[in-house]
Amino acid sequence: MRLIDAELLEEQFGISDADILAKEEIRFAPTVDAVVVTRCKDCKHLCVWNRKDIYAFCPKTNIVFLPFDKDTRTFFCSYGERKDGGDG
Known part of the structure; x- marks a missing residue:
């Protein structure tokens, strides 16, 4: 669809x-x-530990992003807010 x-x-x-x-x-x-969602990679809450977004942490959900686990490029949650303040 x-x-x-x-x-x-x-x-x-x-x-x-x-x-x-x-x-x-x-x-x-x-x-x-x-509804429009904000992917973790674009979220202002994401704390990245390296420049490739491989190791990251979300203080809103307590989710840790590690290699071969959740991907910040595709994962999202209901707390997402864009870094630049825009929609979706």
Whole structure:
């Protein structure tokens, strides 16, 4: 599954019967309840012990990131806040 911007997709269609049908299909397609997450590598709480993010610690969750364990590039939690203060 992948997320799309349905409104932007609808704008790509014209006014022909086929286009109107496609718009209706998009409008009634199932949706997901998705939220933006901050990965640990981008989180302001992460304390990195070396420059490669191999050894790190999160004081919010008490998780230690070690080689061949959790990866800061893919792991996230509900406490994540971006270093730069932006969204997701």
